[in-house]
Amino acid sequence: MHAATNATGTPLRDLADARGIGIGAAVATRPLAGDSAYRATLAREMNMIVAENCMKLHQIQPREGQYDFAGADALAAFAASNNMRLRGHTLVWHQSAPGWLKDRQWSRAELLNVLSQHIATVVGRYKGRVCCWDVVNEALDDKIPGLRTSLWHDVIGPDYLDHAFTFAHAADPRAKLFYNDYCTEGLNRKSDEQYAMLKAMLARGVPVHGVGFQCHFVFDSYPAPETLVSNMNRFADLGLETQITELDLRISTPVTPEKLERQARAYGEIFRAALEARNCTAVLTWGLTDKYSWVPAFFKGFDAGLLFDKDYEPKPAHDAVHQALSIDAVSRGSGPKL
Ligand code: G3I
Numbered sequence: 001m002h003a004a005t006n007a008t009g010t011p012l013r014d015l016a017d018a019r020g021i022g023i024g025a026a027v028a029t030r031p032l033a034g035d036s037a038y039r040a041t042l043a044r045e046m047n048m049i050v051a052e053n054c055m056k057l058h059q060i061q062p063r064e065g066q067y068d069f070a071g072a073d074a075l076a077a078f079a080a081s082n083n084m085r086l087r088g089h090t091l092v093w094h095q096s097a098p099g100w101l102k103d104r105q106w107s108r109a110e111l112l113n114v115l116s117q118h119i120a121t122v123v124g125r126y127k128g129r130v131c132c133w134d135v136v137n138e139a140l141d142d143k144i145p146g147l148r149t150s151l152w153h154d155v156i157g158p159d160y161l162d163h164a165f166t167f168a169h170a171a172d173p174r175a176k177l178f179y180n181d182y183c184t185e186g187l188n189r190k191s192d193e194q195y196a197m198l199k200a201m202l203a204r205g206v207p208v209h210g211v212g213f214q215c216h217f218v219f220d221s222y223p224a225p226e227t228l229v230s231n232m233n234r235f236a237d238l239g240l241e242t243q244i245t246e247l248d249l250r251i252s253t254p255v256t257p258e259k260l261e262r263q264a265r266a267y268g269e270i271f272r273a274a275l276e277a278r279n280c281t282a283v284l285t286w287g288l289t290d291k292y293s294w295v296p297a298f299f300k301g302f303d304a305g306l307l308f309d310k311d312y313e314p315k316p317a318h319d320a321v322h323q324a325l326s327i328d329a330v331s332r333g334s335g336p337k338l
Contacts, residue, residue: 009322010326011045012045012318012321012322012325013044013045013046015326016047017047019275019325021274021275021283021325022085022281023045023047023284024049024050024084024283025046025050025284025287025288025306026050026285026288027042027050027075027288028052028053028287029053029054029071029075037312038288038289038291038312041308041312042078042082042288043084045288045307047084047085048086049075049084049086049087050086050089050245051071051086051088051089052286053071055075055089056089056093056096057097057098057101058097058098059096060122061122062098063098064100064101064114067121067122072126076129076130085131085282086126086129086130086131087132087284088123088130088133088175089137090136091119091122091133091135091136092139092152092164093137094148094150094151094153097150097151101151106155107155108157111151111152111156115156115163115164115167116167119135120167120170123167123168123171124171126172127171128172131175132175132176132178133172133177134245135161135164135165135168135177135178135179136165136179138181138182139161140181140184140190140193140194142182142183142190145193146193152164161197162201162206165177165206176241177208177209178209178241178245179210179211180212180246181211181212181214182213182215182216182246184213185214185215185228186223186224186227187227194211195234195235195238198211202238208240209240209241210241210242210243211235212242212243212245213231213244213245214245214246214247215244215246215247215248215270216247217250218250218252219250219251219252219259219263219266220266222249222266225272228270232273232278232279233278233279235279236277236280241279241281243282244270244274244280244282244284245284246284246285246286247283247284247285248295248305249263249266249305249317250302251303251305253301253302253303255303255304260315260316260317261316263304263315264315264316264317264319266317267324268320271283271325272324272327275324285306285307286306287305287306288307289306289310289312290308291309291312
């Protein structure tokens with residue numbers, strides 16, 4: 001048991017452990033190093049963490065062939081010493097190409113070699129320590145059907161995904177390999193496309209094991225919980241594990257007690273959907289505290305998307321998650337999934 005310091009009693013991670021589901025947060029390097037309340041709250045409440053930025057290609061391989069593992073090593077050490085599972089995010093993402101990669105003409109063979117070296121090095125270093133990798137992040141275009149344009153796609157071709165998963169599997173055959181994306185949480189054109197893409201990859205024998213649904217939503221506007229369950233279940237029917245990987249529910253400013261209550265309802269609904277879905281093995285929020293969230297910098301006029309406020313006080317959303325995880329597993333018909 002992990003001692004709770006707030007009025008809500010049992011820490012979320014103990015409830016999640018009892019339900020056999022992961023609960024986690026994206027972790028940033030700077031507060032992990034410098035903010036003891038951040039470390040203590042993570043250790044108390046979460047049984048899983050994911051790298052918010054420090055495992056992205058531009059951070060971990062800032063110059064060709066030169067790796068900077070400092071942030072990722074610190075994260076892996078923190079996970080190990082607090083008995084948490086670690087998700088790796090992300091090996092291939094159109095947004096994380098550093099200058100040395102973008103500002104050069106590559107042949108297909110050369111870029112495949114870069115991909116293979118990068119994945120072998122990073123996955124190899126954390127072999128046995130990262131339970132799940134977001135191998136490819138956000139490959140699908142949101143506006144038009146098909147894969148989005150990116151260096152990887154344009155130079156290697158659409159089979160860059162197959163190669164990335166194959167390289168990752170070779171580097172750590174026991175790690176679960178995920179495809180991760182946004183706007184695919186509900187039943188819609190993009191999630192249909194994601195379904196068809198993963199089904200085809202599985203049919204080709206590509207080692208893909210899971211699908212991550214990001215869930216960056218507005219506190220009062222998100223897919224209906226039954227739609228989230230149906231969508232996750234159709235991926236489960238393909239034999240894939242599902243996870244909610246980047247949940248946050250941003251609130252339009254000013255943040256009021258009423259909006260925080262509405263947000264809490266949404267958090268409760270989404271956690272209950274995850275518990276109900278057949279093969280959803282974890283829910284991770286994209287950050288721990290509103291103090292360090294990416295939201296205000298990226299969405300003007302929005303804030304307060306997470307479970308803990310800027311002073312690490314649990315918000316109504318935290319209490320709603322606590323309640324969702326406390327409901328008797330047997331009466332809900334869902335047993336441990338991990
Ligand atoms: O650390 C530097 C700081 O030194 C500098 O002064 C400041 C000025 O711009 O930038 C800081 O770096 C920022 C970094 O976040 C750390 O805060 C980068 O500019 C900023 O681009 C970076 O944004 C990250 C974003 O991905 C792009 O990599 C966010 O933190 C991170 O939350 C976000 O995460 C993504 C997931 O990986 C994929 N899904 C969507 C999600 C949200 O966009």
